[in-house]
Amino acid sequence: xxxxxxxxxxxxxxxxxxSVDIALLPSDVRAARVQRWAVAGAALALIALGLGVVFGPRxxxxxxxxxxxxxxxxxxxxxxxxxxxxxVIAPARPAVAADAAVATAAPAxxxxxxxxxxxxxxxxxxxxxxxxxxxxxxAANPTPSPPGAIDFGTGRAHAEHKFGAAHSFKDALxxxxxxxxxxxxxxxxxxxxxxxxxxxxxxxxxxxxxxGGELNSxxxxxxxxxxxxxxxxxxxxxxxxxxxxxxxRKRVEKGTHIAGSLGASLQSLGLGPxxxxxxxxAFDAKLSFKRDARTGDSVKLIVDEEYVNGVFLRYxxxxxxxxxxxRAGKLQAFWFEKTHGDGEFYDPNGRAMHGGxxxxxxxxxHISSPYNLKRKHPxxxxxxxxxxxxxxxxxxxxxxxxxxGVVTFAGTRGANGNLVSVTHGNGYExxxxxxxxxxxxxxxxxxxxxxxxxxxxxxxxRSTGPHLHFALRRNDHFLDPATQLNGxxxxxxxxxxxxxxxxxxxxxxxLDHISLAAAxxxxxxxxxxxxxxxxxxxxxxx
Numbered sequence: 198x199x200x201x202x203x204x205x206x207x208x209x210x211x212x213x214x215x216s217v218d219i220a221l222l223p224s225d226v227r228a229a230r231v232q233r234w235a236v237a238g239a240a241l242a243l244i245a246l247g248l249g250v251v252f253g254p255r256x257x258x259x260x261x262x263x264x265x266x267x268x269x270x271x272x273x274x275x276x277x278x279x280x281x282x283x284x285v286i287a288p289a290r291p292a293v294a295a296d297a298a299v300a301t302a303a304p305a306x307x308x309x310x311x312x313x314x315x316x317x318x319x320x321x322x323x324x325x326x327x328x329x330x331x332x333x334x335x336a337a338n339p340t341p342s343p344p345g346a347i348d349f350g351t352g353r354a355h356a357e358h359k360f361g362a363a364h365s366f367k368d369a370l371x372x373x374x375x376x377x378x379x380x381x382x383x384x385x386x387x388x389x390x391x392x393x394x395x396x397x398x399x400x401x402x403x404x405x406x407x408x409g410g411e412l413n414s415x416x417x418x419x420x421x422x423x424x425x426x427x428x429x430x431x432x433x434x435x436x437x438x439x440x441x442x443x444x445x446r447k448r449v450e451k452g453t454h455i456a457g458s459l460g461a462s463l464q465s466l467g468l469g470p471x472x473x474x475x476x477x478x479a480f481d482a483k484l485s486f487k488r489d490a491r492t493g494d495s496v497k498l499i500v501d502e503e504y505v506n507g508v509f510l511r512y513x514x515x516x517x518x519x520x521x522x523x524r525a526g527k528l529q530a531f532w533f534e535k536t537h538g539d540g541e542f543y544d545p546n547g548r549a550m551h552g553g554x555x556x557x558x559x560x561x562x563h564i565s566s567p568y569n570l571k572r573k574h575p576x577x578x579x580x581x582x583x584x585x586x587x588x589x590x591x592x593x594x595x596x597x598x599x600x601x602g603v604v605t606f607a608g609t610r611g612a613n614g615n616l617v618s619v620t621h622g623n624g625y626e627x628x629x630x631x632x633x634x635x636x637x638x639x640x641x642x643x644x645x646x647x648x649x650x651x652x653x654x655x656x657x658x659r660s661t662g663p664h665l666h667f668a669l670r671r672n673d674h675f676l677d678p679a680t681q682l683n684g685x686x687x688x689x690x691x692x693x694x695x696x697x698x699x700x701x702x703x704x705x706x707x708l709d710h711i712s713l714a715a716a717x718x719x720x721x722x723x724x725x726x727x728x729x730x731x732x733x734x735x736x737x738x739x
């Protein structure tokens with residue numbers, strides 16, 4: 198219970214001399230007396246206003262019933278045997294914000310049960326004046342609520358906090374307002390679903406409490422579609438689950454001529470530049486976009502856009518791509534899944550666009566630094582070989598195994614940051630550095646299939662921006678992945694061909710109906726992979 202604020206002392210001006218004070222003048226005495234009366238009158242008016250807020254609805258209800266003898270009749274819902282709690286002085290209602298501390302409104306007594314708003318309303322204080330006290334009827338020793346926003350209709354408190362710079366998940370829970378016992382219970386309930394080693398500052402913790410301050414539910418949000426919830430069940434025990442967030446998919450069919458760069462041309466259609474990576478992924482075995490792409494080439498795409506609660510989330514399946522090139526002619530690629538989750542791009546005849554290797558083990562925005570034995574380092578200004586390819590992409594972009602193999606290393610290694618190394622047949626090794634995090638289940642000794650997700654793009658280690666450093670080595674010598682990888686792809690099995698042909702017939706008709714804008718002047722070179730030699734790192738030793 199908060200103690201009543203002391204009444205401010207009246208400001209009385211003295212007329213000091215060097216060593217003594219002279220007596221007050223009559224005008225000063227009168228001014229001080231008037232000021233004390235004004236303060237006392239304001240306090241009485243405020244108390245009367247508070248009582249009116251608490252008991253006013255009762256009086257109005259009573260008058261509405263036309264009870265002339267109401268002075269001798271007990272009000273409805275009033276319990277005479279229970280003494281009403283004594284009123285206490287509390288600060289006026291504070292502004293409510295999502296991350297600000299909010300005072301708890303105590304449960305209203307039975308005599309005020311018809312008042313939906315437990316906070317008394319007061320006129321705003323004059324600018325520069327101290328806030329005036331107001332009377333709030335409160336129960337003894339009320340339970341404080343954690344920081345957050347209060348729903349005044351239900352009394353439930355909803356608080357959201359970011360993980361931020363917390364040292365551990367338990368530390369983040371404490372900062373969000375959870376007690377030590379609540380934190381231990383939440384960690385125990387979530388431990389089978391959440392890997393607490395991968396917590397990020399932008400992750401959100403949400404606690405919801407009941408009117409008495411008890412914990413009702415908790416949510417840990419790592420992304421728009423990755424939410425873990427713990428709710429109090431029978432016996433007060435917490436039960437955790439992963440929330441299934443519905444994702445809406447919308448198929449988009451668009452096409453354009455290339456002008457400037459592939460990514461910029463797609464952006465002019467309202468499509469993200471990341472789709473340039475899908476185009477390159479599909480055709481890099483047939484066409485060198487860095488050498489052969491030209492202004493005036495055209496591209497068409499059929500792709501799914503994914504939304505959560507009406508907000509764009511990401512691009513989903515790229516169903517079909519058509520690239521018409523001055524040098525290579527018309528190229529088409531169709532995404533087909535032999536079994537659920539086992540899909541890749543195929544040409545119209547049912548042969549895989551890629552052979553035993555993926556030349557690009559992710560969908561990237563642009564190449565920020567290619568393989569170059571004579572590269573002049575842009576920072577150190579001296580020749581330093583770059584023994585791999587840097588693919589610039591957004592943090593969290595999935596990284597695939599370039600071919601079947603066995604993981605030989607998965608962890609942190611110096612300037613590489615989070616690194617995964619995979620050994621393949623014929624003496625080949627592939628390396629994936631600077632990962633944001635390594636995918637679950639990826640550890641030394643694990644066999645991986647081509648296109649299995651082994652990690653996610655990040656900027657760990659000696660890095661100045663999110664990208665993947667992809668390196669290929671054979672018999673202890675580094676090779677250029679762009680020239681070494683890819684061969685003829687495998688054809689689909691005969692049993693899958695009828696379903697594939699029916700899909701291709703439908704998608705080809707859709708591609709034919711996509712219109713293109715007027716073509717720019719052909720023949721000029723264009724860029725598709727972005728600027729080169731903008732090194733995101735110094736050379737690293739794998």
